Amino acid sequence: MRTIVEAVDLKKTYVLGKVPVNALRGVNLKVESGDFLAVLGPSGSGKSTLLNLIGALDKPTEGKMLIESVDVSTLNDSQLADLRRRIGFVFQFFNLIPRFTARENVELSMAIAGLSKADRRKRAEDLLGTVGLKERVNHKPAELSGGEQQRVAIARALANNPKFLLMDEPTGNIDSKAASEIISLIKRLNEEKGVTVIMVTHDQRLASQSKKIVQMFDGSIVQEVVN
């Protein structure tokens, strides 16, 4: 198995006002290709900070964040942007662009990567088909339910053949029926298409579907369980 993400003694300290907050206090983690990892923990345990570091949205204060053996800290602004194109972000609040249709939202990440219009259109429609939104391609986010919006977001995350999907509470903002649909979609993508998934959640039920659970508390990993 190939190691995709590796955190080595990862530390992150924020300064809130004048008080330094140790969000991460030395995290070691390895994610391998094909993994389905759930990071579980109460709020304030450092889940989101870890997620931002894995997603190259932020840089660690100490330690190393290696993505495919490349140390994120050594990359400049432009290289970070290039790296992010190959990471499939899925957010709790979907973060779709409201003025774009479902298809245009999926196309956007490909446009940023510089794909031609014809290529992106075809691929966007295929991806929306994969997540079960074939009939909704021309709907704007406001015309879609929470579950549907999240599926558009997953299609968008998959658009540039990402190294892994990085999900922040993907079911945190949708009803339970839609949530279980999302869960089975993620599982299907992982099992059938071999997509590596790293997911942050505090939903025990969702975490139980993953292959591996990492329990965080107070900025450290306290437990690793293989399901």
Added chain:
Amino acid sequence: MKAQDVLSYSFGAIKLRKLRAGLTTLGVVIGIAAIVALLSITQGLQATITRQLQTGFATDTLIVSTGPGFGGGFGAGAEGRGTANSGFKLLVNYTDKINDMANVEMSMAIIQRACWVGNGTTNLTTTIAGVDFAKYARIYSSTFVNESGEIPLNPENQMIVVGKRISDPWKNETFFCNVNDNVEIIWTNATTLPSKNETYTGNVAAVLKEIGGFGVGGPSDSSVYIPISQAQTFFGTDECNTIIVKLTSDDKATIDSVSKAIKDAFSDQVSVTSATAVLNILSSVFSIIQLFLAGIAAISLLVAGIGIMNIMIVSLMERTREIGILKALGMKSRTVLLIFLCESVIIGLMGAAVGIASGWVLANVVAVVFRGGGGTFMGNQAASTGGMTITPLLTPTVTILALVFGVGVSAIFALYPAWRASKLKPVEALRYE
């Protein structure tokens, strides 16, 4: 991201906030329209005035007069100032003295008075000029030309030559006088007390072709010309208003040397004006006026620029989260900067295009209003003015400059908001509510 995708992204963002973008554009439109309108009117005015002066002027002539003279304040005849108080009089026979000078072909005196001319039913206010018909016709060979009748070279005292606007003052073929008609010439003699009206009857020997210029020094459409000897008798004076000097050449050296010689000969009590000098003064005056007006208009463009900056900063705040999403999807800071700049440039470009068009329309409307006003003025005053029409002039330089200015101002004022947008940290931008 491809350039066309950046462009369509920016365009989409503008379309989303149509009213706001429209109002921002309006600011640019007003600024550019003001610049274009003011510049095309002044340039048109300058072209008109220059053309009219050139028809009324002969470039190889000098005009000698007492006092500061035409445009004297600007240097040409500044030394002549104050001579009115010194008791110096320019006399008709001073031409003899000037004729003896080098590079002078000939010279002639003009006596001018404000008068009325009457044909029995109507009186017109006009200018009477006493001139030597033969010399005048030689100096102004292109303008002092008969349309009908014959300009008498050895005129009898009662013979007169009238301008086109004296013959046909209302431009409607309702003639005031024609060749061979008798015209009453009335002059209020204010040198006696009480003042009294002097009159004599002139006979129209010729009507001049329409000139259309101002006729500074030269013939004009709205003057009545009488023989110089008759003017001396009628006005009871040997003092003339101006002496026109025809030079052997119109190069600068000749103009300067003769000007100096004349001034020296009359111990600096006259001013000497050359057509060339007047045209130069005029063009420099117009440059200053243009710069001044463009400066005022530029202020409104500056205001528009600040409006753009304001709106871009508001837009930046509103779209912080969107920028966070774009960055999380892998958009480079440079592209974010480009998107914001592009939005502003689109606004600037639209504003400039609409501004140039509406400025041009505005200039033409002003020109038409001005022409209309001039027309009624003409009607009342009969033949007193040359009747000036302005044709606004929109040069390619002004068009390009306005375009560059509009786009440039938009881009410059968007730089700061765009830079701030590009520098947003993805984590913080995504967290922004």
